[in-house]
Amino acid sequence: MKSAFNPPIGKILKINGQCISLIGNDIDTDRIIPARFLKCVNFDSLGESVFEDDRETLKGRHPFDLEENKNATILIVNSNFGCGSSREHAPQALMRWGIRAIIGESFADIFYSNCIAIGIPCFTLAKKSIQEIQNNKNNKFLFLEIDLKNSLAKSKDLSLNLEITESSRKMFLSGEWDATSTLLKNENLIEKKFNDLPYLEFNSHFI
Amino acid sequence: MSQDTLFDKVWDLHRVASLPGGSDQLFIGLHLIHEVTSPQAFGALKDKNLKVKFPNRTVATVDHIVPTDNQSRPFKDNLAEQMIKTLEKNCLQHKIRFFNIGSGNQGIVHVVAPEIGLTQPGMTIACGDSHTSTHGAFGSIAFGIGTSQVRDVLATQTIAMNKLKVRQIWCDNKLSKGVYAKDLVLHIINQLGVKAGVGFAYEFAGPAIDALSIEERMTICNMSIEGGARCGYINPDEKTFSYIKNKLCAPKNEDWDKALLWWKSLKSDENSIYDDVIKLDASKIEPTVTWGITPGQSLGINQKIPLLYELSPNDQFIAEEAYEYMGFKPGQSIKDTPVNVCFIGSCTNGRISDLRIAAKVLKDKKVSEKVKAFVVPGSEKVAIEAKKEGLDKIFKDSGFQWREPGCSMCLAMNSDKLIGNQVSASSSNRNFKGRQGSPSGRTLLMSPAMVAAAAINGKVSDVREFISQ
Known part of the structure; x- marks a missing residue:
C-alpha cells in the first residue's frame, strides 16, 4: 500500500522520479476511472481504483499493477490522453496512485486543465521520443529529473526538451496554479463585469 | 488568430x-x-x-x-x-x-x-x-x-x-x-x-x-x-x-x-477570420453508426468496417484495439449486426423531438423479442410533453420500457447497465470501452431513429427502409 497522500502545494519547480509507461492513443477518462467510482463526495479513495477495468482485464499485467512500477511518479503516454468526460476524478485518481507529472504526445483539453488545476504538470514530447522511452527495455527503471524552469527532463544518459504551455509553466513556478486566490485578487474587476454585462440587466428577474 | x-x-x-x-x-x-x-x-x-x-x-x-x-x-x-x-x-x-x-x-x-x-x-x-x-x-x-x-x-x-x-x-x-x-x-x-x-x-x-x-x-x-x-x-x-x-x-x-x-447583434461577421475552415457536403451523408471504441470510428450504414491499411497510421493502433474489443472483423458489414439492448435518451438525443422521431418509426411495430429496449426522457418536461402527445403509449405498445428522466445508461452510474459483452444500439454519445456499465460491454452509437429501427429488427438496420414503407 502507498504511503499517506500529500497533495502538491505552492511552487512546483522540480519533479524527480521513476517513469511508468502506458501505451495507447485516445485513452479516455472513463478508462482512467470508470463511472461507478464517481459515486463519492470526496476524492480520497480513488487512487486504488485507477484503471480498474483495464487492470482487471489484464490480470496483474497492467503497468499500474507491476511491482517494478509501484513507486513511479512520472507517467509516459501517447496521444489524446484523457479524452472524453470532464471528470476531475481521473487526474485525482492518478495523483492519489502516485503520479506527479505526465509526459505525452498530446492531451485532451479538459483533462489538461484539470491537471493544471490540481498541480500535475503535463508536458508534450514528439511521438518518436515518447516511443523510444516506452519501447526501450533498458528504461524499465528510467528515472527522470524534470526541471520546470528550463522545461528539461534529464536522466543519467538522456536529456529531453519538454514542451508545456507557457502560462501553465509560469503558474507552476509561481504557485498560482491553485487559482482561486489569484482570481479573487481581481474582485473589483469581477464586480464591474457583473454590473456591465448586458444580459444580466435583462435577466434581472432572475437575479 | x-x-x-x-x-x-x-x-x-x-x-x-x-x-x-x-x-x-x-x-x-x-x-x-x-x-x-x-x-x-x-x-x-x-x-x-x-x-x-x-x-x-x-x-x-x-x-x-x-x-x-x-x-x-x-x-x-x-x-x-x-x-x-x-x-x-x-x-x-x-x-x-x-x-x-x-x-x-x-x-x-x-x-x-x-x-x-x-x-x-x-x-x-x-x-x-x-x-x-x-x-x-x-x-x-x-x-x-x-x-x-x-x-x-x-x-x-x-x-x-x-x-x-x-x-x-x-x-x-x-x-x-x-x-x-x-x-x-x-x-x-x-x-x-x-x-x-x-x-x-x-x-x-x-x-x-x-x-x-x-x-x-x-x-x-x-x-x-x-x-x-x-x-x-x-x-x-x-x-x-x-x-x-x-x-x-x-x-x-x-x-x-x-x-x-x-x-x-451577436454573430460572426461576414469577413471574420478563422484559424481554420473545413467544408463538407451534408447531402452525401448516410445514416451513421459507430463500429469501434471512439466516437470517430463510425461509418455509413452501407459501408464496411475499414481494413487496417485503409486507415492512416495514427488511427491503426486504436483500430486494432477496437476490432478485438468489439469482436468485429475488418471488412465486415455493420448492417445486420445483432443487438441486445436499445437505449434512447441522453443529453445528445433525449429531447422531445428525438422521442417524436423514434415514436414515428415504432408506431404499430413491435420490438424484437431478443432485445431489451428502453427510453429515458431527458427531463421531466420532456416526459410530460411526451405523455401529452401519447408518445409514451407508442413506446410501451411497441415493447419499449418507459422510464423516468436522467442520464441513465449513457454512462451507467445508476442500475441501467449492459451485462457482459452485450451490444447496445444507443442514442448516447460515447462508445468507450466499458462506458455503459459492463467492462466488456459494446456500444454502437446512432440516431434515435436508427435505435428504433434496430430495436424492431433486433439488428443494426437502415431506418430509411422504415420511413419509405
Missing part, C-alpha cells in the same frame, strides 16, 4: 483580466451544477472559508445518479442517496436554485437549462460536465470544466483559461431524408478525428446547419467534445429567439425587447 467571430466577441466581452501567467480570467455568466462533480468543490470552499460569490448565477439539478425505474426516496442505492442529499444540503446552504426530482424541471442538466430559457445567446456557460458544449447551439460559449474550476466559479464566478482557436465547419446542402443531426456530427468527427478539436472552438455553419431545428443543433454542439473541441457553437438566428421566447426563465416584456436587440 481568429477575429470578429462570435467566439471572439463573447470571449472579449467576458474577459475580466489577463492573469500573471498569461491566461485570461473569464467571467462565467451561467454556472450549472449537478451531484457528481460539485460536492468536492463545495468541500473546497468550506476548507478555504469562502462563500459562493453570485448564488443566483448558479443553477442545480440532479441527473447522473438518479434511478430511472423507481425514483422514490431514499434511493435504493445508498451512495446515490448520499450524493443527492449532499447536493440538496449544499444548494440550501448556499441559496442556489435547485431543480429537484418532482419539481417539474428536473432532468439532464443540458436538456433542462435550454428548455427553461436559462441558456441564451452571448453568455459564457460552464458546468462540470464535458457535454456543456450543448449550449453553444444558442450562440453561447459553453464548455465543460473540472471540479477545481467548479470551485473557482462558485467562489469567483470566473476561471483561468487560455483563449481557444476557432475552426469553422461549413456544412453545404441539406441532410437527406432519414439522416439526422446525430449522423452529421458522427460524420464530422469521423472526418476530422477525435483529437482535431483540441485547442479549438468549433463554429458549425452553412445551409445544412441553418436548416436544423434548435434541438438538432444541440445534438451537433453536444458532441463537439467527442471531436476534441471543448466548445462548439452556432450563430443565433430567428429560430433561436423563438425557441427561447416565453420559456420559464426567459426575459419578459421590455426585457425581452432589450434581449432581442442585443442577441440580433
Whole structure:
C-alpha cells in the first residue's frame, strides 16, 4: 500500500522520479476511472481504483499493477490522453496512485486543465521520443529529473526538451496554479463585469 | 488568430483580466451544477472559508445518479442517496436554485437549462460536465470544466483559461431524408478525428446547419467534445429567439425587447477570420453508426468496417484495439449486426423531438423479442410533453420500457447497465470501452431513429427502409 497522500502545494519547480509507461492513443477518462467510482463526495479513495477495468482485464499485467512500477511518479503516454468526460476524478485518481507529472504526445483539453488545476504538470514530447522511452527495455527503471524552469527532463544518459504551455509553466513556478486566490485578487474587476454585462440587466428577474 | 467571430466577441466581452501567467480570467455568466462533480468543490470552499460569490448565477439539478425505474426516496442505492442529499444540503446552504426530482424541471442538466430559457445567446456557460458544449447551439460559449474550476466559479464566478482557436465547419446542402443531426456530427468527427478539436472552438455553419431545428443543433454542439473541441457553437438566428421566447426563465416584456436587440447583434461577421475552415457536403451523408471504441470510428450504414491499411497510421493502433474489443472483423458489414439492448435518451438525443422521431418509426411495430429496449426522457418536461402527445403509449405498445428522466445508461452510474459483452444500439454519445456499465460491454452509437429501427429488427438496420414503407 502507498504511503499517506500529500497533495502538491505552492511552487512546483522540480519533479524527480521513476517513469511508468502506458501505451495507447485516445485513452479516455472513463478508462482512467470508470463511472461507478464517481459515486463519492470526496476524492480520497480513488487512487486504488485507477484503471480498474483495464487492470482487471489484464490480470496483474497492467503497468499500474507491476511491482517494478509501484513507486513511479512520472507517467509516459501517447496521444489524446484523457479524452472524453470532464471528470476531475481521473487526474485525482492518478495523483492519489502516485503520479506527479505526465509526459505525452498530446492531451485532451479538459483533462489538461484539470491537471493544471490540481498541480500535475503535463508536458508534450514528439511521438518518436515518447516511443523510444516506452519501447526501450533498458528504461524499465528510467528515472527522470524534470526541471520546470528550463522545461528539461534529464536522466543519467538522456536529456529531453519538454514542451508545456507557457502560462501553465509560469503558474507552476509561481504557485498560482491553485487559482482561486489569484482570481479573487481581481474582485473589483469581477464586480464591474457583473454590473456591465448586458444580459444580466435583462435577466434581472432572475437575479 | 481568429477575429470578429462570435467566439471572439463573447470571449472579449467576458474577459475580466489577463492573469500573471498569461491566461485570461473569464467571467462565467451561467454556472450549472449537478451531484457528481460539485460536492468536492463545495468541500473546497468550506476548507478555504469562502462563500459562493453570485448564488443566483448558479443553477442545480440532479441527473447522473438518479434511478430511472423507481425514483422514490431514499434511493435504493445508498451512495446515490448520499450524493443527492449532499447536493440538496449544499444548494440550501448556499441559496442556489435547485431543480429537484418532482419539481417539474428536473432532468439532464443540458436538456433542462435550454428548455427553461436559462441558456441564451452571448453568455459564457460552464458546468462540470464535458457535454456543456450543448449550449453553444444558442450562440453561447459553453464548455465543460473540472471540479477545481467548479470551485473557482462558485467562489469567483470566473476561471483561468487560455483563449481557444476557432475552426469553422461549413456544412453545404441539406441532410437527406432519414439522416439526422446525430449522423452529421458522427460524420464530422469521423472526418476530422477525435483529437482535431483540441485547442479549438468549433463554429458549425452553412445551409445544412441553418436548416436544423434548435434541438438538432444541440445534438451537433453536444458532441463537439467527442471531436476534441471543448466548445462548439452556432450563430443565433430567428429560430433561436423563438425557441427561447416565453420559456420559464426567459426575459419578459421590455426585457425581452432589450434581449432581442442585443442577441440580433451577436454573430460572426461576414469577413471574420478563422484559424481554420473545413467544408463538407451534408447531402452525401448516410445514416451513421459507430463500429469501434471512439466516437470517430463510425461509418455509413452501407459501408464496411475499414481494413487496417485503409486507415492512416495514427488511427491503426486504436483500430486494432477496437476490432478485438468489439469482436468485429475488418471488412465486415455493420448492417445486420445483432443487438441486445436499445437505449434512447441522453443529453445528445433525449429531447422531445428525438422521442417524436423514434415514436414515428415504432408506431404499430413491435420490438424484437431478443432485445431489451428502453427510453429515458431527458427531463421531466420532456416526459410530460411526451405523455401529452401519447408518445409514451407508442413506446410501451411497441415493447419499449418507459422510464423516468436522467442520464441513465449513457454512462451507467445508476442500475441501467449492459451485462457482459452485450451490444447496445444507443442514442448516447460515447462508445468507450466499458462506458455503459459492463467492462466488456459494446456500444454502437446512432440516431434515435436508427435505435428504433434496430430495436424492431433486433439488428443494426437502415431506418430509411422504415420511413419509405
